Amino acid sequence: MATYHPLIAPVPNGEDFVFAEVKSSKEIAFSFDKTKKSLKEFLLKPEEVLMTASFTEGKAKPAPIDDTMKILFGARPCDITALELFDQVFSIDYDDPYYLSHRKNTIILGLNCLNLCKNGFCGITESFAPKKGYDIMFTELPGEKFLVESGSLTGEKLIHKSMNVEGVKEEDRIPIIQTFKSMNDNLSNEKSLAGISSIMALDHQALWDEYGEKCLACNLCTSVCPTCWCFTVHERIAVSADDLSDVTKTEKYRHWTSCLFKDYHTVSGGHVFNPTTASRLEFYYKHKFKGIPEKFGVLGCVGCGRCVSACPVGIDIRESLERLTNVEIDIYEPSESSESSESSESSDVITELRL
Amino acid sequence: MTKPKVGIFGLTGCAGCQLEILNLEEQVLNLLALIDVSYWRMAQELPADPTNLDIAFIEGSITNEEEIHEVKEIRENANLVITIGSCAGSGGVQGMRNIMDNDKVKAAAYKDLSGVRSVPVKGVDEVIKVDYKIRGCPINRDDFVSIVTSLLLGRQPHVWNSPVCNECSMQNNDCFFERTTETPIYRSNICLGPITEAGCGARCPSNGMPCDGCRGLTSDPHISQLVTEARKRGETTEKILMLAKRYSAGSSAVKKSFEEMR
Amino acid sequence: MKNKENPYIPFDATITSIKELNRFSKSYRFDSPEIRELNYEPGQFFEITIYGVGQSVIGATDSMFDEGFELAVLNTGGLVSSKLHQLEVGNVVGIRGPFGKPFPMDEFKGKNMLFICAGIGFWPVRSAIKHVLANRSDFGKMNVILGVREPSLFCYVNEVEEWIARDDITVQQTVDGIPEGEQWNGEVGLITVLTDKFEIDNPEDWVVLCVGPPVAFKFIGMSLNNRGFTDDQIYVSLERKMKCGIGKCNNCLIDGRVYVCQNGAVFTLAEVKALPGGLD
Numbered sequence: 096m097a098t099y100h101p102l103i104a105p106v107p108n109g110e111d112f113v114f115a116e117v118k119s120s121k122e123i124a125f126s127f128d129k130t131k132k133s134l135k136e137f138l139l140k141p142e143e144v145l146m147t148a149s150f151t152e153g154k155a156k157p158a159p160i161d162d163t164m165k166i167l168f169g170a171r172p173c174d175i176t177a178l179e180l181f182d183q184v185f186s187i188d189y190d191d192p193y194y195l196s197h198r199k200n201t202i203i204l205g206l207n208c209l210n211l212c213k214n215g216f217c218g219i220t221e222s223f224a225p226k227k228g229y230d231i232m233f234t235e236l237p238g239e240k241f242l243v244e245s246g247s248l249t250g251e252k253l254i255h256k257s258m259n260v261e262g263v264k265e266e267d268r269i270p271i272i273q274t275f276k277s278m279n280d281n282l283s284n285e286k287s288l289a290g291i292s293s294i295m296a297l298d299h300q301a302l303w304d305e306y307g308e309k310c311l312a313c314n315l316c317t318s319v320c321p322t323c324w325c326f327t328v329h330e331r332i333a334v335s336a337d338d339l340s341d342v343t344k345t346e347k348y349r350h351w352t353s354c355l356f357k358d359y360h361t362v363s364g365g366h367v368f369n370p371t372t373a374s375r376l377e378f379y380y381k382h383k384f385k386g387i388p389e390k391f392g393v394l395g396c397v398g399c400g401r402c403v404s405a406c407p408v409g410i411d412i413r414e415s416l417e418r419l420t421n422v423e424i425d426i427y428e429p430s431e432s433s434e435s436s437e438s439s440e441s442s443d444v445i446t447e448l449r450l
Numbered sequence: 451m452t453k454p455k456v457g458i459f460g461l462t463g464c465a466g467c468q469l470e471i472l473n474l475e476e477q478v479l480n481l482l483a484l485i486d487v488s489y490w491r492m493a494q495e496l497p498a499d500p501t502n503l504d505i506a507f508i509e510g511s512i513t514n515e516e517e518i519h520e521v522k523e524i525r526e527n528a529n530l531v532i533t534i535g536s537c538a539g540s541g542g543v544q545g546m547r548n549i550m551d552n553d554k555v556k557a558a559a560y561k562d563l564s565g566v567r568s569v570p571v572k573g574v575d576e577v578i579k580v581d582y583k584i585r586g587c588p589i590n591r592d593d594f595v596s597i598v599t600s601l602l603l604g605r606q607p608h609v610w611n612s613p614v615c616n617e618c619s620m621q622n623n624d625c626f627f628e629r630t631t632e633t634p635i636y637r638s639n640i641c642l643g644p645i646t647e648a649g650c651g652a653r654c655p656s657n658g659m660p661c662d663g664c665r666g667l668t669s670d671p672h673i674s675q676l677v678t679e680a681r682k683r684g685e686t687t688e689k690i691l692m693l694a695k696r697y698s699a700g701s702s703a704v705k706k707s708f709e710e711m712r
Numbered sequence: 713m714k715n716k717e718n719p720y721i722p723f724d725a726t727i728t729s730i731k732e733l734n735r736f737s738k739s740y741r742f743d744s745p746e747i748r749e750l751n752y753e754p755g756q757f758f759e760i761t762i763y764g765v766g767q768s769v770i771g772a773t774d775s776m777f778d779e780g781f782e783l784a785v786l787n788t789g790g791l792v793s794s795k796l797h798q799l800e801v802g803n804v805v806g807i808r809g810p811f812g813k814p815f816p817m818d819e820f821k822g823k824n825m826l827f828i829c830a831g832i833g834f835w836p837v838r839s840a841i842k843h844v845l846a847n848r849s850d851f852g853k854m855n856v857i858l859g860v861r862e863p864s865l866f867c868y869v870n871e872v873e874e875w876i877a878r879d880d881i882t883v884q885q886t887v888d889g890i891p892e893g894e895q896w897n898g899e900v901g902l903i904t905v906l907t908d909k910f911e912i913d914n915p916e917d918w919v920v921l922c923v924g925p926p927v928a929f930k931f932i933g934m935s936l937n938n939r940g941f942t943d944d945q946i947y948v949s950l951e952r953k954m955k956c957g958i959g960k961c962n963n964c965l966i967d968g969r970v971y972v973c974q975n976g977a978v979f980t981l982a983e984v985k986a987l988p989g990g991l992d
Binding site for chain 2 (some may be wrong): 108109111113131132141142150308309310311312313314315318319329331332334335336337338339340342343350351352353356357358361372404405406407408409
Binding site for chain 3 (some may be wrong): 146149151157184185188189190327330347349359361362364369378385389
């Protein structure tokens, strides 16, 4: 008997879109700018218990990992490019069983962008056409159809099992290839961030000081960022106002944190290593554009522009990159005419996918 | 483990924090299995014994001479003094009268001023040493429970040392402070999340209200940046500072951090 | 390292003895089946979990050649160290590790060894000192310089006296000052009063292991440079906030790129100087 897995997909939320579990394909927004937050919350949970133990006896046990198979539809190319980094981070030297389990049990159905999105600059970060990281990549075709391409064995199986899939006729491909090509041409211009790593080693104190004057250190940028993964680890007694029955059960848990917080840089005894907001912003940019490229071979930014949309005080990563590199970053405005394409036929492709 | 002897005291305030403890409902019994409440005027009939306490919880702020005397007595009778809520921690909302003309406030509140012996509003730690403050207006039940059990096990309670935004962004909340369009139309001109200590689970923003700052300043509050941004949105410095001090005008430490900002 | 399949889970260790080092510090010995199989080298560190309280990163204080496994802890008044100071023999804690790059003791064979220990920086260096003492013939001359804030803060005093009594090791000690009521007949002044006077003939035959607050590295480094040592002969150990110990959480990053937990905590002074913010 076919079993259906929870489906997470973009849904409208005010002016924005967010990932949420949907029960019917009618809830899904097929035409969406991009979700306000990245999909990382499904793979690196905002808070996750790592282990439980006894206050007096220890005997630590790994916390059970929620490994329900999920399907996540609507991952944008930038999100999928970011997964390439996360997959490395959480498996290099030591495996992180929590991330890897969530990753393994989340089927990623990507959706190619055919329009440039608000605040996005994926052209310059070269993150608009990932080659891997997804199970299936969808590209919307004219006539309420999708082109589906598998990026994994799971994806291939899914496509073969789906009832509503037909072989692609060459003439179907032509318009989409053209649209995609023209967008890619637009994106992959000569501009690039290739030299950014060595530029970051230079002194840009004036820039950091200027941002430091504005920054609220609120961590909105790092929390929406698909490539920020900093977390902190704590111990606690596992009680709540609803359950006080066992005060000896303890938990080791981790939660998202941000390099913009003072506490992030504070060691026992009270010394703070990056004492000013300016120095923390420098740390943030250096990690993204020097540290990550050196260690993982990819940029620590996928050009999604979420941090630009999120920042309450208007710090714009495009502006800072322009000032750092002297490479001008085009600012695209989303076209008003992107009509909704929620059709029963296109929706069916997704709802029919099953294992 | 011998059960620690606990007293719960109320000074000037709305008693909402004590009510939060009572609101633990069925868990109150579990709590009582851990502690021996020997003084709790709000929940207990006489006789009560406020002496030789292991832990004294104090709710409410100091607003008159009698209360100064009372907290000194509590301190002498308790090993640990823990304040619960913003009133005891930093003066609470009634502390706002410290920044107003006190005679006008009195005249507005009382017909006959002869019996009024009020002093400027103070958080408890302005008068006696406080070992720990449970923040919030009112306190968060989970926070209370976790702090109490921590202390029972001889462990210092955990502090976030990060702003409410940390917790808020871990949930699926829309930021109140974010710019929604290019010509900014803000959801709110001011949200105190960035300068307020986390630990409440971002209770207000999760329920559709900007952060009110009831938990007091976080360890690294970016006050001047917040004021600059809110001014850009058309607020006055006075209004923002008034909001930011709403729960803490009775705290000299908070006053100092605002003065440093200027 | 144990628990390769889940690197976040500590193993249990029972406290077998507690020794008061000075009024702020204690050292702990632990035992458990895992500890008996533990392999670690000087300069590596461990993460100690007090279940339900927190975790703290602590450098190995002894060497593998000693009996028992020992960690020394300064009570900073923080969540973990203050609770650790309340623990008793028989209590159980969790331990993860060892983590980090050790001092390359094998590379030092045949060299003369200068150990400079500022304050609690003595503890991780002690691990290397004990390593050298256990393999004394592998190394050349051996000098130890100890500096603390005030006389009552010296740790492992009996042991240091034993070293002083040996003729194959030179120990020099200094205190920053002498508070009222304390006795001290030795050198007074910052640790550089001793390094400034350090007599050597062939600096290239020496290796320096120096641990202390990073601000001291600057001055000790200058003093040693004046004596003819180069920065790549001087090995230091850095302290940063650490949460995972395995290069995932980013809390220990310096300059956005160097993980102290994985690339260190042992670095040469040359490496640290090339790192913006390294000497903060």
